[in-house]
Amino acid sequence: MVQEEEKQISEQKDAASGEDIVGKIPVPAGSEEEKQEKKQDENDPLTELREENEKLRQEMAELVKNKDLADRFDAAEKQLQELSAVMQTVSQNSKEQAELISALTTKQESNERKLAQALRENANFQIQVRSGMQHDLEELKTRVSGDQFIPLLKEISEMYVDYLFLTENDLSADEIRKNLKMMFSQMEDFFEENGAQVCVSQEGSPRRSRFCRVVGKIPTDDPAKHNTVAKSRKPGIIRDKTILQSEYVDLYVYEERKKEPQQDEN
DSSP: OHHHHHHHHHHHHHHHHHHHHHHHSOOOTTOHHHHHHHHHHHHOHHHHHHHHHHHHHHHHHHHHHOTTHHHHHHHHHHHHHHHHHHHHHHHHHHHHHHHHHHHHHHHHHHHHHHHHHHHHHHHHHHHHHHHHHHHHHHHHHHHHHTGGGHHHHHHHHHHHHHHGGGGOTTOOHHHHHHHHHHHHHHHHHHHHHTTEEEEOOOTTOBOOTTTEEEEEEEEESOGGGTTBEEEEEEOEEEETTEEEEOEEEEEEEEOOOOOOOOOOOO
16 A cells, blocks of 8 residues: 555646746747746646645655554554553542442531430430439438338227227227228238238139138048138238248148948958
8 A cells, every 4th residue: 555655646746846847948028928828837736636635745755664663653642542441440439439438428417417316315214314313312302211110100009099998898899890891901902002912822723822822721632622622720911922930721632532441241
């Protein structure tokens, strides 16, 4: 391809050289027609085209002489591609950095909100602890001073005053029995008001080993009655899981009935 271009440039150069030689041949100055022809040749568009062609030919010749120009173009294009890749990488990194900064900012705001919430909860917890400690301290002071016993002492004092007259000798047995029932009923109410209850097991109910103490054992031939309450001797008093007074009971115990020996008939 380069050889063909050089051949065309050489042919154009030879043609231009021939025209130049023809143009340099002296023409008699006295001919008016020749002067007009010369003027027309100067204004002829073909002449201008030839001059432009000659300039182009010279530029092409210069390009052919500079053999490393194409390598420079390739190197420049390669550098441009590398620079474009670098710029793309920088742009991608900038985008990732922007996303990372946005994520860090969001995380920072979330941590600040959590920290503020934790501080508020801590402050509320401290207030609750102080209030609870103050309440416990006041209650402890009351216990140490013995003020918690005042309601109990008041109830006992009322029962003492109300039923002291039972010790008088002129009362009948019915009157004493009636007042004793009233006194024990009042005591049951007193226990209930203070969170305690009186427990009396019914006959045939299962024995509650933790609350009941066995006083007597009654044999029975009924297996279904084994380890059940036969009779409550004394009631028990319980408050929550605390046993204030155990219940005393009689308990059924199963015993197999012995078979009587058969008598031989004579």
